[in-house]
Amino acid sequence: MIKIAIDGPSGSGKSSVAKAVAAKLGIVYVDTGALYRSVGYFVRTKDTDPHDAEKVEALLPLITLDVRYENGVQCVYLNGENLGDKIRQPEISMYASAVSAIPAVREFLLETQKSIARKNSVIMDGRDIGTVILPDADVKIFMTASNEARALRRYKELSEKGVEVKYEDVLREMIERDENDRSRAVAPAVPAKDAIMFDNSEYSLEDSIDYVINIIKEKTGKTE
Ligand code: DC
Numbered sequence: 001m002i003k004i005a006i007d008g009p010s011g012s013g014k015s016s017v018a019k020a021v022a023a024k025l026g027i028v029y030v031d032t033g034a035l036y037r038s039v040g041y042f043v044r045t046k047d048t049d050p051h052d053a054e055k056v057e058a059l060l061p062l063i064t065l066d067v068r069y070e071n072g073v074q075c076v077y078l079n080g081e082n083l084g085d086k087i088r089q090p091e092i093s094m095y096a097s098a099v100s101a102i103p104a105v106r107e108f109l110l111e112t113q114k115s116i117a118r119k120n121s122v123i124m125d126g127r128d129i130g131t132v133i134l135p136d137a138d139v140k141i142f143m144t145a146s147n148e149a150r151a152l153r154r155y156k157e158l159s160e161k162g163v164e165v166k167y168e169d170v171l172r173e174m175i176e177r178d179e180n181d182r183s184r185a186v187a188p189a190v191p192a193k194d195a196i197m198f199d200n201s202e203y204s205l206e207d208s209i210d211y212v213i214n215i216i217k218e219k220t221g222k223t224e
Pocket of ligand 1: 010033034036093096097101125127128177
């Protein structure tokens with residue numbers, strides 16, 4: 001079994017790269033951000049302030065999350081409902097970031113993430129995979145790119161999905177969210193000491209995938 005940790009800020013391309021690498025290597029891709037987004041979504045439906053730790057914590061017993069793989073695609077079920085793209089809205093990104101700073105939320109999602117990794121060879125992407133979830137990962141990569149490159153990618157991704165957004169708003173919200181994620185007290189989004197730093201501002205998606213595959217090959221000998 002191999003464990004690969006990919007961390008980095010939003011728009012660094014980690015999910016696109018991790019998804020492609022998982023398909024190439026025949027291992028399971030785990031998008032851990034989707035779990036925080038699902039909690040954020042639930043908090044939003046309850047009209048609760050996502051920064052209010054006490055109120056958010058009180059909602060956690062009402063949440064059952066189930067991660068399933070349907071035709072190779074990760075689906076998160078919240079209390080029996082497949083949330084699909086509902087968790088991809090920019091508003092939910094901000095809710096996810098806010099609730100992810102609450103220790104009880106991180107604790108709530110810990111076992112779900114660890115148990116998937118215990119049962120499967122995985123490539124997981126998130127913010128604390130190399131530091132908290134898979135501290136013994138075979139490969140740890142921290143992906144970054146310039147603010148502008150990341151915002152442009154996120155803008156294109158949202159536009160393609162039909163979400164109406166302005167580039168300037170995407171850039172501003174992205175910088176705000178990354179600052180939240182980096183500066184929080186618990187499991188901040190920082191590289192693990194033994195992570196390989198990969199700035200892919202100038203890389204195409206294909207080149208980023210090749211770069212990561214090569215690192216994995218070097219470190220584990222795994223090619224397919
Ligand atoms: O990867 P993403 O943009 O879908 O993540 C949404 C938010 O969830 C992100 O702003 C911070 C939080 N998150 C986290 O704290 N830890 C993770 N492992 C993954 C996501």
